[in-house]
Amino acid sequence: MLRNRTLIAISLSVGAAFIGIGMVGPVRVLFAQSPGASLAIIGAMASAYLVSNFIFQYPSGWLADRWGRKQVMILGLFIQAILSLLYLLITDPILFVVLRFVEGIAAAALLPSARAMIIDIVPPEQQGEAYGIFNAFFNAGFLIGPGLGGLLATTGYASAFIGAALFRIVAIVIVIALIPTVRKETITTKTMHDHLGASVAVIGLAYMAWSIPNIILSPIGGRLADRYRRSLMIAIFGLAQVPLYILYGLATMASLVVVLFGLHGIFYAFIQPAVDAHVATSSRSNMRARVQGMYSTVGLLGAFFGANLFSPLYAINYRLPLFTMGTIFGLCVITGSILVRISESRAKSADPLHEMHL
Template sequence: MTRMDRRTRVLVIAIVVAFIAFLDGAVINIALPAIEAELGGGLTLQQWAVDAYLLTLGALILLAGSLSDSFGRLRILRIGLYGFAVTSVVCAIAMDGAVLVVARALQGAAGALLVPSSLALIIANFPAAEQGRAIGRWTAWTTSAFLIGPILGGVLVDLVSWRLVFAINVVPIAAVLVMMRPLGRDEPNPDRARVDWLGAVLGVVGLGGTVFALIEQGRLGWDDPLVYIPAVVGVVALVAFVLWERRAAAPMLPLTLFRARNFAAGNLATWFIYAAFMLGLFALPIFLQEVGGFSATLAGVATLPPTALLVLLGAWFGTLGGRYGPRFFMTAGPIVVAVGYLLTLMIDLPVQYWWQVFPGMIVVGLGMAMTVAPLTSAILGAVEPSRAGIGSAVNNAVARIAGLVSIASIGVIVAGQLDVDGYRRVAIVTAALLVVGGVVSWIGIRNPAATAPDVGAVQPATSAETPAPEDRPRS
């Protein structure tokens, strides 16, 4: 195999692997009402079907990067693919909610191995001069998962079954495993770093305990030992995680990264912004199907405008952010998204999509396009190039964990029922989180010295190439 043939094969494999992981996150929200209708469990099962996956994915994605570096990209990628295939089949054949939730948690653990390894595979096989173009193609193709996912999920649910949403993963996984055969095996890494297993365990226990309490309190109440004991254990584990990461020889989460102002402020803004992104896009498809009477396919199409505008305009706003600095866009973008969600407060029964939902979704998409690429640029620009990989992984983990917590909290927000009043409360909370994210950006983010503009009178300036918008909305 020539070097060029190998690079082409590696790029295709990396794209398909990430596409599988992103597609799974994009289709699940559309399938939730059908899953609940067959398995029962109400809103609690719907929350767990999403959060079980996000829990292990968010908690283990940093560890996965370390495993990839230590034991080899191809080895970790194969393990992740086999794990994702098996757990997808278990999800597809699950006959009760408990089995589905456990399988989704294991699927998230397998998914955590895929995305970091796919990017690391590109870095390892492409020379520095070609990496930017290769990652750009990776980003463009994997972004299409967020366009295809809602429609594909809706069609599969309406015409066949929600079970096919999971079972279909097996086909591309089998194709990728066949494509990987000519790549051989990884060379041993004699200088592999120590893996932070204790940090990973503390992270999973901490997030698992707090998320369990947030979801189950709606059913059991805060005074139930099954709620407050996991909550206490979770909080203690999270505190212990931070303390351990400060002293660990090879920490899973290098806290020294947060000494950079834009990295710290950008990740704090990410927490609020992505908590809102995922909360809003979790609630709306469920509401449209269960209350509005939309089919799964129509609900998927109805929530497509934000992703379509993100794909169409994201690179343009990324260029503007690189030219004028990210601060203005990270401030204005979330506030524009907040306005979009406030426009959906017009929702009532019967749902009139074109004037109650569509205008708000267009504004939401415009604001998301303004926000995502400049946010990524600000965060990655705040760390040394040699640490850009871990910086991106930290930001991805923050975004996913923020969504995990916000979805876990939806039962508190809607008081157990996602009716018209419940959705309106979600829209208000979503808008409030976005405004906070915008304010944090304005206060905390600083434009690079050579590109710092006055917001009222923007002056063009040169800047480094804007990184691709890797941290788009996840499910």
């Protein structure tokens, strides 16, 4: 597979694009706050991206099937590069929400086209290995981007956005120069992974079931994180997710997975603000961008290793990665909540006026 130049070119272009995405991840919120964006605006920015990205995944795939994968990839990358630079020209916080919505549309044009091209050029019996290589480059982009963006942001937030635009341009050059135009009927194979028989519509419904309660309850989770001990919230809502991974692995009906996704979205809405708030309050004012970059990098490092290390388990039995993930996640929650509690105790000792809201 490593000798397949087109596969490597596709993977490189996507990796470069996601380096660009990762570069602005740690600094986007801080950059938006500088012209006066409120927490409501920042929340709307995140929601706008998720909503547009979700809505336009299928239309972008439809367009790629009819117009061409390569053309749609180039268009999406070009728009992303322009949007990265437009951030530097905006002073109205409301326009950040509009930019994020359009950015979600542009991002939706990339992965469906890239993944479809892999199906076009790789025989069915080698597609597992091909997607493993593709995912390695994809996750490497997420791994490198936040650290690089945080480093550039120490010279000014604008540097991260300019760097992100440059990496999108690099991706465009790779697509134009190294990826041939391929149009081929999609190969349907009996070896597709449809263990629970879920249709594409049901899969989309599952993600909606996760996203909707998460969007609604995240502000409430943020308020609770400001009022109560964050280590306790991390422990409670983190450990509440462990049985869900076990149930995912035991599920025999797709409808049950949809329900579990909804519960997962609820629990996640309460743990993530607590984690984010602790990271924010624990960072010095002159190191915030670097801390956010490291925070994103560590999270994406876990995603990188998980995506690559769980593949052998999946080959043995598709339930094993879920059981393993639940076990590892539970251990991480216990360890992390203890470390956060120690940090809270030290902060309280250092500040005698600090009051714990319990």
